[in-house]
Amino acid sequence: xxxxxxxxxxxxxxxxxxxxxxxxxxxxxxxxxxxxxxxxxxxxxxxxxxxxxxxxxxxxxxxxxxxxxxxxxxxxxxxxxxxxxxxxxxxxxxxxxxxxxxxxxxxxxxxxxxxxxxxxxxxxxxxxxxxxxxxxxxxxxxxxxxxxxxxxxxxxxxxxxxxxxxxxxxxxxxxxxxxxxxxxxxxxxxxxxxxxxxxxxxxxxxxxxxxxxxxxxxxxxxxxxxxxxxxxxxxxxxxxxxxxxxxxxxxxxxxxxxxxxxxxxxxxxxxxxxxxxxxxxxxxxxxxxxxxxxxxxxxxxxxxxxxxxxxxxxxxxxxxxxxxxxxxxxxxxxxxxxxxxxxxxxxxxxxxxxxxxxxxxxxxxxxxxxxxxxxxxxxxxxxxxxxxxxxxxxxxxxxxxxxxxxxxxxxxxxxxxxxxxxxxxxxxxxxxxxxxxxxxx
DNA sequence: ACTGATGGCATAGATAGGTT
DNA sequence: AACCTATCTATGCCATCAGT
Numbered sequence: 001x002x003x004x005x006x007x008x009x010x011x012x013x014x015x016x017x018x019x020x021x022x023x024x025x026x027x028x029x030x031x032x033x034x035x036x037x038x039x040x041x042x043x044x045x046x047x048x049x050x051x052x053x054x055x056x057x058x059x060x061x062x063x064x065x066x067x068x069x070x071x072x073x074x075x076x077x078x079x080x081x082x083x084x085x086x087x088x089x090x091x092x093x094x095x096x097x098x099x100x101x102x103x104x105x106x107x108x109x110x111x112x113x114x115x116x117x118x119x120x121x122x123x124x125x126x127x128x129x130x131x132x133x134x135x136x137x138x139x140x141x142x143x144x145x146x147x148x149x150x151x152x153x154x155x156x157x158x159x160x161x162x163x164x165x166x167x168x169x170x171x172x173x174x175x176x177x178x179x180x181x182x183x184x185x186x187x188x189x190x191x192x193x194x195x196x197x198x199x200x201x202x203x204x205x206x207x208x209x210x211x212x213x214x215x216x217x218x219x220x221x222x223x224x225x226x227x228x229x230x231x232x233x234x235x236x237x238x239x240x241x242x243x244x245x246x247x248x249x250x251x252x253x254x255x256x257x258x259x260x261x262x263x264x265x266x267x268x269x270x271x272x273x274x275x276x277x278x279x280x281x282x283x284x285x286x287x288x289x290x291x292x293x294x295x296x297x298x299x300x301x302x303x304x305x306x307x308x309x310x311x312x313x314x315x316x317x318x319x320x321x322x323x324x325x326x327x328x329x330x331x332x333x334x335x336x337x338x339x340x341x342x343x344x345x346x347x348x349x350x351x352x353x354x355x356x357x358x359x360x361x362x363x364x365x366x367x368x369x370x371x372x373x374x375x376x377x378x379x380x381x382x383x384x385x386x387x388x389x390x391x392x393x394x395x396x397x398x399x400x401x402x403x404x405x406x407x408x409x410x411x412x413x414x415x416x417x418x419x420x421x422x423x424x425x426x427x428x429x430x431x432x433x434x435x436x437x438x439x440x441x
Numbered sequence: 442a443c444t445g446a447t448g449g450c451a452t453a454g455a456t457a458g459g460t461t
Numbered sequence: 462a463a464c465c466t467a468t469c470t471a472t473g474c475c476a477t478c479a480g481t
Contacts, residue, residue, distance in 0.1 A: 183472085187471095241472090244471085244472060244473065245472085
């Protein structure tokens, strides 16, 4: 995996400096994460000694042995002193560290300038050093390689996604993640996973991400589970945060699909006869431009002709589609105007009222909508604010609503051209065609 | 029978908007 | 400003279905 130069100057998550003594010399070891195997490999590389794992003991400043189980906790502690590497049978003088507390805050306070190499896992770094370390193909070596691969995978995703650095910082600070951050991280990782592997990633993929999380954030690993990452993904039961999130994504995409499809579908389970019968109900002569309009936005409705018309007719009966506009001038218009007169007056309302209900001596208001349409627009002023709930940006004003409600095209404009232009709108609107706004033909 | 996909349900937390 | 409420989304768990 290639190093990422863009991150080189940031003190990155997990980079800790440890003082290590081996034999007579003492050196700083830079560690990307508190993992005993990585630590030892880094030590061997730094001191230029063969990577022997057997018979090697790590002692802390008090001479207490540091084993794998406690290694992470010890090195994460701010008071970790000098760690001494001891080969079995070798007498060793433990370096007391009276200043341990003050010096070891260095891992937190000294800005660690990371090199591109340090973005890579220590095991890979070793291959670049003079010492050639052959990673044996033992199960442990294999696991280590898996760990480092998955860790880098997760790390690079977090580095790439907005907010990912915050999560790494939080872990750095607290050696833990809040529920909220954990969710965010899981969301990011799953988003990446599904981007690369589709909505049903394989078990191995899920496992790799889970492994990557606990390798990158060792404190998040569960000491009581087999692999430590089962709470993120457990391939046995198919459970875990990653799996749940994937499921949520699958569910919501399925719901979206249904929503965009079902609206125009008679519904295969509803009673109402077979499709063939419904197709007979479809009246081609009623397929007016409104239908084309919808179809251009929802092309799937073309799968079965006349779906919308069918549903509408089934729900409201024949002839209902034109009812609103048909009855508008006689039934609704007067009432709307009446109600609007009670509204706090604005210039907008005044204008519309004037156009909707012009005084006897004024024939037609110039450049405005005609009486019927004006009164329809007045309706938008009567509609109360949106219901409570989560509406992302605020509601549009009634004035803005006009632009969404009615689109005016001069006579002669190609309707087809207009329809073709519709790409993103998912809002139905009235298309008014005429010579000028206030002129009805 | 097993596995993965999907749905149902209860619950918690977030959020917009209203009310005091 | 502080609180309240309705709504939405995500989560966790379990059940069911379909494909093998």
